[in-house]
Amino acid sequence: MTDASLRLPAEWEPQAAVLIAWPHAGTDWADRLASVETTYLALAAAVTRFQRLIVVVANRVLRTHVESLLGDAGVDPARVRFVELAYDDTWLRDSGPITLSADDGHFQLTDFRFTGWGGKFGAAQDDALIAGLVDAGVFGHAAHKRIDWALEGGGIESDGAGTVLTTWRCLAQRHPEQSRAAMSAILRDSLHAERVLWLDHGYLEGDDTDAHIDTLARFAPDQRIVFQACADPADPHHDELQRMAGELAALRTRDGRPYQLYPLPWPQPILDQGRRLAASYANYLIVNGAVLVPAYGDSADDGAARIIGTAHPGREVVPVPCRPLIWQNGSLHCISMQLPAGLA
Secondary structure, eight states: OOOGGOOOOTSSSEEEEEOOOOOOTTTGGGGGGGHHHHHHHHHHHHHTTTSSSEEEEESSSHHHHHHHHHHHOOOOGGOOOOOOOOOSOOOOOHOEEEEETTTTTTTEEEEEEEOOOHHHOOOOHTTTTHHHHHTTTTTTTOEEEEEEEOGGOOOOEEOSEEEEEEEHHHHHHOTTTTTTHHHHHHHHHHTSEEEEEEEEOOOTOOOOOOOGGGTTTTEEETTTTEOOOOOTTSTTTTHHHHHHHHHHHHHHTTTTTTEEEEEEOOOOOOTTEEOOOOTTOOOOEEEEEEEEEEEOOOOOHHHHHHHHHHHHHTEEEEEEETGGGGGGGGTGGGOOOETTTOOO
16 A cells, blocks of 8 residues: 555445444433434444444443344344444544545555544543554454544545545634644645635534534535535524535636535424524435435425435435434434445
């Protein structure tokens, strides 16, 4: 493997598996564990229709419990691998490996520092998760590269061809002492990207991540971008998301063309004891042959699924009930991390 051949694949490229960590009573899901397990079970059933699933569990007791749930749901056990490791929480988009692939079929597990979204939550076990998975032999002979710089997988989008999309709000919170130029250079170097595109606008109330890009705008094949829009002038998100839409319209592909934009409908506000929850349709997950889309029990669910399916032609669209997830301020993409084909 040569460093020069490494790149960050797009999510729609062939995958080996999806990695998740199962919620349990020792995580922040404890108060609503039964509810959130319905989402994890639906996700597991959906993923294993198309590819393998790697499930991190805290101990043997939890593994037995999850095996029983999956068995009752008819999930093929041959498509599920369990790994026993300690973890603080289950947001593996942010604590899992950002995998670079090389032309010769080798891989690099890029292990950035995970700080609990800028120190908001304890994260020592999650920061050690990738090393634990490597030690467990999950990734074969893939190289493991630790980078002492805070970055979460939900904070970046890759088109697989050298362009990375991110948000200033998030990375400026993580690295207030660094300039945009300095951070762009670090992203280009560590992710082997050719260019970094920044969004200055866009956020969701209730979002702990400081505007992760995967809650706002996503690359899709053939120079498309799918993004969360808001057409309700009375909603407090309206101005910011309108400004973000303008920024996206101004972006250009590497050959100087505008991206084809796919705005997603806006769900009605979802409140929990008066607190607005961060419901985004942009937080979908692509797997082999399908795209798994968040469903919130909202009238906009079907329209969002249709638009996402149009932006990802040739894939089955599978809704996954995600309302329980947004109680903890994330959604479907946030709890999962895809692994490129050949890795696991």
